Amino acid sequence: MQLTDAQRLDWLRLIRTEGVGPRSFRTLINRFGGAAAALDAMPDLARRQGKRLEPPTRAQAEDEVAALARLGGRLIATGEADFPRLLQQTDAAPPLLALRGAAILNRPAVALVGSRNASMAGLAFTERLARGLGEAGLTVVSGLARGIDARAHRASLQTGTVAVMAGGQDKIYPANHAALVDAILGEGGAVLAEMPMGWVPRGRDFPRRNRIISGLSYGTVVVEAARRSGSLITARYALEQNREVFAVPGSPLDPRAEGTNDLIRQGAALVSEVSHILDVLGPIIERGPDADAAPERGRPDLREQPDFWDEIDLDASNPDTLSVPDMFCQTDSVASGHPAQPADDCARIVALLGPSPVGTDELARCAGIGIRVVQTVLLELELDGRIERHGSGAVSLLSR
Numbered sequence: 001m002q003l004t005d006a007q008r009l010d011w012l013r014l015i016r017t018e019g020v021g022p023r024s025f026r027t028l029i030n031r032f033g034g035a036a037a038a039l040d041a042m043p044d045l046a047r048r049q050g051k052r053l054e055p056p057t058r059a060q061a062e063d064e065v066a067a068l069a070r071l072g073g074r075l076i077a078t079g080e081a082d083f084p085r086l087l088q089q090t091d092a093a094p095p096l097l098a099l100r101g102a103a104i105l106n107r108p109a110v111a112l113v114g115s116r117n118a119s120m121a122g123l124a125f126t127e128r129l130a131r132g133l134g135e136a137g138l139t140v141v142s143g144l145a146r147g148i149d150a151r152a153h154r155a156s157l158q159t160g161t162v163a164v165m166a167g168g169q170d171k172i173y174p175a176n177h178a179a180l181v182d183a184i185l186g187e188g189g190a191v192l193a194e195m196p197m198g199w200v201p202r203g204r205d206f207p208r209r210n211r212i213i214s215g216l217s218y219g220t221v222v223v224e225a226a227r228r229s230g231s232l233i234t235a236r237y238a239l240e241q242n243r244e245v246f247a248v249p250g251s252p253l254d255p256r257a258e259g260t261n262d263l264i265r266q267g268a269a270l271v272s273e274v275s276h277i278l279d280v281l282g283p284i285i286e287r288g289p290d291a292d293a294a295p296e297r298g299r300p301d302l303r304e305q306p307d308f309w310d311e312i313d314l315d316a317s318n319p320d321t322l323s324v325p326d327m328f329c330q331t332d333s334v335a336s337g338h339p340a341q342p343a344d345d346c347a348r349i350v351a352l353l354g355p356s357p358v359g360t361d362e363l364a365r366c367a368g369i370g371i372r373v374v375q376t377v378l379l380e381l382e383l384d385g386r387i388e389r390h391g392s393g394a395v396s397l398l399s400r
Contacts, residue, residue: 001079008075008096009061010035015095016064016196017042017055022092027368067197072185073100073169082106085289087215090241091370094194094212098169101190104160108285109139110277111213111238113231114148114223114248115256122148122224122256125248127155129221132274134159138281141216143209144177144191148223148231153180157187162216165193166201166209173201206230211237218281219244221271225259232259235268244280246271345369346377350397353387357394 003011014035015025028038039055046053056064065075075096076082084105087093099105110133112126130140130152140156142149144163153161163184165172169191172178181191194212195205210233214220220238222245225231235245247268250257264270269280348367352358364374378395381387387395 001077003077003080007035008077009058009065010039011077011096012061012064012075013055013058014038016061017053019051019053022094023370025095026365030366030368064197068098068169071100071169073098075099084216086218087212089289090211090215091372092211093215096194097212098193098197099190100169100192101185102160102188104139104188104190105162105192105216106289107139107160108137108281109141109162109217110281111141111217111220111234112148112152112223113142113210113213113220113234114225115229115231116145116147116149117256118147118151118224119254119256122248122250123151126151126223129223129271129274129277130155130161131159133277134161136274136278141213143206143213143234144173144180146174146177150177150180153184153189157183157189161187161189163189163191164209164212164216165191166195166205167193168195168197168199169193170197171200207233210234211241214238214243215241217243218284219246219277221246221248221277222260222263222268223248224250224256225263226255227258227262229259232263235263244269244284246277246280248272345373346380349374349377350381350386353395353397355396357390357396360393360395363395 032038082103134156139160141162142152214237245268247260247263364371
């Protein structure tokens with residue numbers, strides 16, 4: 001897929017609308033058939049939601065694109081060749097990313113994250129890991145923060161590194177890492193941002209950034225982390241994305257090792273040398289980003305970590321939420337001129353199913369519902385004898 005300039009502006013206006021996040025963006029695109037149609041429907045949707053939904057003007061979107069271009073950056077959209085395929089597979093992938101630097105986002109990558117207040121030993125070991133991973137042909141991804149992140153970037157400048165920013169491309173945080181950003185760009189690395197130009201990062205923007213760090217990577221390595229560290233949020237996202245999680249052990253007397261030691265106790269792979277990462281990731285990388293996920297092994301339980309999303313409610317259980325049928329996934333009922341308005345997620349999924357097998361991922365996309373919700377509904381339908389499962393995760397509806 002390659003967006004036209006006009007489509008890219010429409011996408012930008014839609015995702016910059018307050019209350020529209022990655023999941024609701026996807027739902028709107030599916031439901032209305034494209035960003036332009038979704039923008040046209042915003043006044044009606046705002047009235048039905050009882051909320052203020054005002055997309056930026058086309059001129060404002062053009063200004064953002066121009067400002068990014070002046071920094072040497074551009075917007076890449078999910079589905080386009082330069083958009084990272086690993087990240088695209090995640091549930092909350094950003095529809096658009098502001099990219100500066102080289103298009104290296106589809107090279108095999110590993111995330112290195114950890115404490116801002118890192119120990120000397122932690123910094124030294126991070127450098128050893130980053131250099132070793134780079135020499136093995138892997139890109140190092142991190143979050144441009146002080147401590148472990150910065151050392152990971154500096155140690156992998158020559159072999160390739162990607163910095164993911166919490167704010168806009170013109171709002172480097174911390175500000176004294178501007179020279180590090182210049183070094184990354186000068187050495188053929190890449191700098192990514194999800195947020196708009198001029199956006200100063202807030203507290204909740206850092207966890208959002210973290211799910212991009214883990215989403216870009218086949219595995220996430222946590223070097224040092226306290227029990228309530230932001231690095232554990234990155235690990236949580238990696239687990240949700242079915243990626244590998246590694247942790248470097250530390251002294252039980254050091255609070256900066258409490259989080260990593262807990263990760264190991266709960267099932268994360270212990271790392272004391274680069275080969276421990278390569279041995280696990282080598283076969284996964286060889287299968288490629290489009291291969292089926294590896295079977296899950298023992299993994300840490302990080303469900304207590306909080307969520308950081310505040311999107312408008314596009315739950316299909318409210319028949320007045322959306323006013324037109326799904327334009328991307330035409331069911332028989334829609335094609336016949338009688339669009340279904342299911343009362344809940346279960347009814348919505350049943351309305352999309354028929355005697356022909358369909359994949360669960362495609363079903364989730366068409367329904368505009370998260371894959372976990374779809375899987376739960378399918379399990380309930382299976383227990384009720386209403387669906388049949390086929391190979392490759394496909395399902396079909398049984399006649400009753």
